[in-house]
Amino acid sequence: MxxxxxxxxxxxxxxxxxxxxxxxxxxxxxxxxxxxxxxxxxxxxxxNLAARSIRSNRTNIIGIITDFISTTPYSGDIVRGVQDWAGANGRTVLLANTDGDPTRETNVWRTFKAHRIDGVLYVAMYHRVVVPAAGEVSIPTVLVNSHPEDGYVYPSIEPDDFGGSYALTEHLIALGHRRIGYIRLNPLLLGANQRLDAFLTAAQAGGIAESDLVIRLGMEGPVGRETNYVYREALDMLSMPDRPTALVCGNDEMALQAYLAALSLGLRVPDDITIVGFDDFRTVSLGLKPELTTVALPYYDLGWQGANMLDQLVHGKGSETERRILKCLVVARQSSARRGDATPRQAIGSF
Amino acid sequence: MxxxxxxxxxxxxxxxxxxxxxxxxxxxxxxxxxxxxxxxxxxxxxxNLAARSIRSNRTNIIGIITDFISTTPYSGDIVRGVQDWAGANGRTVLLANTDGDPTRETNVWRTFKAHRIDGVLYVAMYHRVVVPAAGEVSIPTVLVNSHPEDGYVYPSIEPDDFGGSYALTEHLIALGHRRIGYIRLNPLLLGANQRLDAFLTAAQAGGIAESDLVIRLGMEGPVGRETNYVYREALDMLSMPDRPTALVCGNDEMALQAYLAALSLGLRVPDDITIVGFDDFRTVSLGLKPELTTVALPYYDLGWQGANMLDQLVHGKGSETERRILKCLVVARQSSARRGDATPRQAIGSF
DNA sequence: TTCAGCAATGTCGACGTCGTCAATTGAAAT
DNA sequence: ATTTCAATTGACGACGTCGACATTGCTGAA
Structure with a gap:
């Protein structure tokens, strides 16, 4: 060479x-x-960047560690955000995933240290509490889409599940829905509770009686291998004599199953039933007909801004305790309509 | 340090x-x-691996370059396959994506060369013909999920779209279907033609008259920004008086729309209509109820084996001209049934 | 006893780059 | 003409690691 x-x-x-x-x-x-x-x-x-780095003690490499999130379709957007930031700022991205296995995680940290990378973005599944095994000599680390366990301090960047869910619920109430069904995410996921809490809070604020809320558990079990009740629960809920006029699903994949349940019962979306999701996972939210009203999770921005936070940290300008929360916007599409009203409305989202 | x-x-x-x-x-x-x-x-x-590498001229880093594939959910599995191989073999993975932009691609190659990485896995969208801009001094490169343009020589690893589609068609014929609909992928994608050709060939071999095949274009336009006709075409096809008893979709996302169309017409899957997809993109194929009969694309293995091929190449043991084709297996689930028969059958897939 | 032979350990330099500092040049100032 | 100074360029070493080779010390054979 x-x-x-x-x-x-x-x-x-x-x-x-x-x-x-x-x-x-x-x-x-x-x-x-x-x-x-x-x-x-x-x-x-x-x-030769390697030679340069042994002199300068800076590699301009940042590492991404993913746990089982890498098996979900979400992770892609986060990683893309990081990559684009890196490309725009002359950094390179080293990628590793642990499948949630502590042994592999230890190895990954070792490898990253061996490469003397400048910092690590620790990207966790959904929104789970997490402790990176940084070890004695630590690399600057930012948690993405997750936050540290009590007693540990790491800067983090997370989506505002609560705010998004609250806004989505308000959206439904504004459309005149008073009897609303809710299918919950796996409770193991932090986002699950935030979304449900926000739903309940917004419903109460909107003057809806608890007796008018129908809440069901959509899945449970270890993350990644959960048992799925969504289709069954949706069928059941929509077969009730006083069935809800709107159905909120923990995420878009659940909304897919809700659609199938509704359609197979001969109900039409949104004429007979309003269905909304969460995540704006495009394959589903745009693949469904009518297209799905949902809340956009800012995955790409989590990646981009997370990389930016990390960079600040590497240069000693960042805060060790920053917890940045990114807004989640309601993307209103055709699956939600005024109660008893089939006319599609104007989209209020950003697309 | x-x-x-x-x-x-x-x-x-x-x-x-x-x-x-x-x-x-x-x-x-x-x-x-x-x-x-x-x-x-x-x-x-x-x-310090950097110091080690300036002596040994080997970095044990392999790079992944993705084009717009990184915006699809598929890419994740390929990358995961590569990562797992790398983790198991003491290599590290450098990741970059180009969004299909030649300028960015040039930069990516520069960066990779600057890092003196051992080799590159060039992962392209679906199954597109591709020419890596390796430049004068070249890094060992393997094309994954794609193959080189005429006149260029690179080893590649690709899925057997033809074989998978052929087997899937045989599966339908074996179930007694004689009148079959087909919704085509974007013709710009190599896989599109292979899948269609295999369908036609298998249908002919199965003694089905061309007049019993209903073939529609599902989408067209620039990759990533195509216009989507699937729902409309599916509705139309299933409204025919002599509608097909089985509907083959170019991929699973198309199958999703076919489901929605069928259900909204009051048809039941698979009782009234058999629907099959292609890819086995789990979010969809397992998210649909009944679960989708489809063909599994070996994305993970493309990544793993691709990394392995690259390693051979790096060590001078690989062939510059190898073109490895990975089998695509039919995964029979509940969306396909004997013509006029609602009984679910045994799965013949590997799951 | 002497020495070959080998195991165990150390010295030194090179990899590619860049920071430090010195050397050289030319032009402006005296 | 001499001095001063800045601009330009080069020589050298250090970063962390390891290959090539040297040194030390011990074992066992002659």
Whole structure:
């Protein structure tokens, strides 16, 4: 592989001068610059970042650690956000996943340290409480889509599940719905409780009696291998004589099953039943017909901004205790309508 | 950061001896080993891979380049396969994506070269023809889920779309279906034509008249921003007086829309209409009720085996021209049934 | 006893880059 | 003409690691 010395020889200057040109340092003659650049182009020289890093103690590499989230479709957007930030800021992204296995996690941290990466974005499933096994010598770390267990301190960036769910519920109430069904996420996930709490709070604030809320558990069991009751519960709920006029689902995949249940009962969305989801997972939310009203989780931004927070931290400018919460916007599509009203409304989302 | 020399000082040996212990070289006293390991543990020493790599000219890093595939849910499994291979073989994965933008692609290759990575896995959307901009000095490269344009030579690993589609069609014929609908993928995707060709070939081999096949275009337009006709076409096809008894969809997301169309017409799956997809994209194929009969694309294995091929190449053992084709198995679930028969059958897939 | 032979350990330099500091040049100031 | 100073360039070493080779010390054979 061609090195700075090869370039120096060809250009007839010292290696240090080549270094100056490569790094855009001042006090180099235009003439010299040209000679050097010519040689660089000729030889196809590209600086060796490893060599650079052993001198500078900075690698410009950031690592992403994912737990089982990597098996979900969500993770992709977060990672893409990080990548795009990295690309725009001259960093490179090292990727590793642990499948939730502590042994593998330890290895990943070791590997990252061995690479002397500048920092780590720890991306966890949904919104779970998490403690990175950073070990003795620690790398600057930001938790993405999760936050640390009590007693541990890490900066984090998380979606505002509560706010999103609250706004979604208000949306339904504004549409005149008074009898509302709710299918819960796996309670193991932090987001699950926040979403439900917000739903209940908003319903109460909207003057809806608890007796008019029908709440069912959609899935339970270990994350990633849960038992799924959604279809059954949706069927059941929608078969009630006084069935809800609107059905809130813990996420979009649950909403899919709710659609299927509704349709197979001969109900039409949104004419007979309003169905809404959560996440705005496009494959589902745009794949459903009519398209799904849901809440957009800012996955891409979690990644991008998380990377940005990490960068601040690496440069000593960030706060060790920052907890940044990103807004979740309601994306109103055609699956929600005024109670007893089939007319599609204007979208209020950002798309 | 603690270096090999710090360890040497604490252990009271030379740095070279520490190096020997770290790399498991022979001819070191058990006593010495212990002293050194103690010092290592004390100081939390972790070898600096950058320094190692400038001596050895090997980084044990492999890069993944994705084009817009990273916006699809599929890419995740491929990347996971690569990661798992890397984790199991002491490699690290550098990740970059181009969004299909040639400028970004050029930058990505530059960055990868600057890191002196050992090789590149070029992962392309679906199954598209692709030319990596490797540039003058080339890094060993394997194309994953895609293959090179005519005139270019790169090893590649691809799914057997044709075989999978053929088997799926045979499956339907074996179930007694004689009048079959087909909704095509975006023709821009290589997989699209292979799947359609296989369908036609298998239908002919099964003695089905062309007049009994109803073929519709499901989407067209630039990859990633296509116009979607699936729902409309499915509605239309299923409203025909002599409607097909089985409907083959270009992929699982299309099958989702076919379900919705069927259900909204009051048809039941699979009693009234058999629907099958392609990809086995779990969010959809398992999220649909009844669960979807489809063809499993071996995304994870594409990643794992692709990484393996690349490794061979890096070590000079691989072939520059290998084109490995991975089988796609039919996963029979409950959405396909004998014509006019509602009884669910035994799954023949591997799950 | 002497020495070959081998195991155990150390010294030194090189990898590619860049920071430090010195050397050289030319022009402006005296 | 001499001095001063800034601009330009180069020589050298250090970063962390390990390969090549040297040194030390011990064993066993002659």
């Amino acid at each position: 061609v090195s700075i010395k090869d370039v120096a020889r060809v250009a007839g200057v010292s290696d240090k001068t080549v270094s100056r040109v490569v790094n855009g340092e001042p006090n180099v003659t235009a003439d010299t610059i040209e000679k050097v650049q010519l040689a660089i182009a000729d030889l196809g020289y590209i600086p | 603690v270096s090999i020399k710090d360890v040497a000082r604490v252990a009271g040996v030379s740095d070279k001896t520490v190096s020997r212990v770290v790399n498991g070289e022979p001819n070191v006293t058990a006593d010495t080993i212990e002293k050194v390991q103690l010092a290592i543990a004390d100081l939390g020493y972790i070898p």
